[in-house]
Amino acid sequence: MAQPARRGRRTAAALAVAASLALTAAACTGQPNSGAQGSTGSTDKPVTITFWHGWSQPNELAAINANIAGFEKLHPNIKVNAVKAVSADTITQGMRATGANAPDVVSDFSTTDVGKFCSTGAWIDLNPLMEKDKIDPKTVFSPAMLSYTQYKGDQCSLPLLGDAYGLYYNVDMFKAAGIASPPKTYSELAADAVKLTKGDGSQQLGYMPLWDYYEQNTGYVGGQYNPTYFTADGKANLAADPTWPALFAWQKDLVGKLGGYTHLEKLRTGYGDEFAANAFDKGKVAMQLDGEWRVANLQQDKVSFNWATAPFPVPDDQAASYGRGFQTGTVIGINRNSQKQAAAWEFVKYMTTNTGALVTFANAIDNVPSTIAALKSPDLKLPSTFQTFLNVAKNPNSVTQPATPDGDGYVTILQNLGLDLQSGKQTDVMAGLKKADTDVDNSLAQAATN
Known part of the structure; x- marks a missing residue:
């Protein structure tokens, strides 16, 4: 990823x-x-x-x-x-x-x-x-x-x-929904996503929570928790870090509130290309995680609505870290x-x-x-x-992902687990995380022998 x-x-x-x-x-x-x-x-x-x-x-x-x-x-x-x-x-x-x-x-x-x-x-x-x-x-x-x-x-x-990554939000949609400011925590993000959604979301979706939506993925959103990916001796630490069960539970709950995976996946696949026909740019999504480059894209395309940017929300128990980003x-x-x-x-x-x-x-x-x-x-x-x-x-508290000899092996493994969990292919979060740890360790061991 x-x-x-x-x-x-x-x-x-x-x-x-x-x-x-x-x-x-x-x-x-x-x-x-x-x-x-x-x-x-x-x-x-x-x-x-x-x-x-x-x-x-x-x-x-x-x-x-x-x-x-x-x-x-x-x-x-x-x-x-x-x-x-x-x-x-x-x-x-x-x-x-x-x-x-x-x-x-x-x-x-x-x-x-x-x-x-x-x-x-x-x-x-x-x-x-x-x-x-x-x-x-x-x-x-x-x-x-x-x-x-x-x-x-x-x-x-x-x-x-x-x-750097942050939150883009449609100011006009926020005003119409009676929301005065962008969300600062994940619970606020979820609540605003529901409030900003019209009907089943086909016309207007508050936020697309699926892990394969444009720039959104497990690493960028999970990074707001400031997780510890590896132990001091270099072993995978995904199952032991509280970030991932909390993140996957948050996403699962929001997916359910917005109509379920099948419905959201149909919406996601119907959206346009990230850079040619972005759903946020087209006014179909009220909020999304994105990088600084979208500022130029939105200005160049002269979109028909008022928009603004803000730091991406943080977990509720880390509210004091608001302002950080990936x-x-x-x-x-x-x-x-x-x-x-x-x-x-x-x-x-x-x-x-x-x-x-x-x-x-x-x-x-x-x-x-x-x-x-x-x-x-x-x-x-x-x-x-x-x-x-x-x-x-x-911001000194902003986050990234640590380098490893196998490139993005652990990032891909974690992202694939997220995709399996949201689709229902995997239902046991902890079992999935433990297997992910094993897969990451094997990938690192193989890289060491190459």
Whole structure:
């Protein structure tokens, strides 16, 4: 269930401004050792490094190329050969290549690859480089972003912009239903979902609780509990953590109140594509969990109703943590087979810690900046409805999912259990969780032998 980092749509004018600003980003302050040529920096001889990335849309390419130009202006002896639209599978294969066929720097939309690349050493540990350049990652990056870019203390990647999740809600529907503010707890979410539903929900559904509805899944919604996925010795902890029985019970109860699984599944499959004909965008659903990119989608589509964003609700017994959210995003690392690691580090350092570069990049592609300094920058030019996601990224209690050597094995196993429970294929929650633990442990053991 790994989700790629999403990208919003920006106007040509905004991109032109972003490109211009990125060329001067090297002069911006507020980031550690921005552009410094220290002992870990590039050599004095001209060098070309190869940078693989997944961006492919015109606005994305304009933004990333502007940042590359800004870096090259600061480092005239380093040229960057950027290769666009590189898939996750190609990245995995490229880590095995050597010589001219091997990339020096790679960005990856799939945070679930981090555990694999860290545990195998495919990407080098950046801790020694940051230590030499006096970069303290704990003061530069938010806790959640720092968490999803490392595995067992090996900081083999750093965040390069991010995604944050929150609640989108139809303000007009809320007013019509007499609801003054968005829900803050799961019990309020369920109550509002029922109140906002008209008839059987075919015309208007308050909230779609099924685990395979767009961005909604067990990990993102369950993450609001801040669960412990693994024990101290690395064993699966799903059955022992109270999160999952509570989450599945909450969902089952709400599914029943909204007409049952069969009815909701019929509605879900009748909704349009997430990005081409989203049910929330079409006014069929009053609330949904979604990422920051939908702000741009809603504005671009000029929807006919008033809408707003808020942090996603939290479990009732954790009401004090309201404001947190789930985070993921793009990561960037250095290939161990690179023969130009010093120059590669200068590039990675610039891309991930230069406040000006991060801010112009975030402005251009509607993503969440990945450093604390960039999140606080007055130069961010994002819509007011985007503030929810900036706040989530700044919130020290926001959550993510830990990296594992098998990629997203445990995430997929947990999601599949959720799907089986909601459809009735599995009826015993604890038995399902215990089997999930066994399956996760087996997946990790297999990864360790590969």
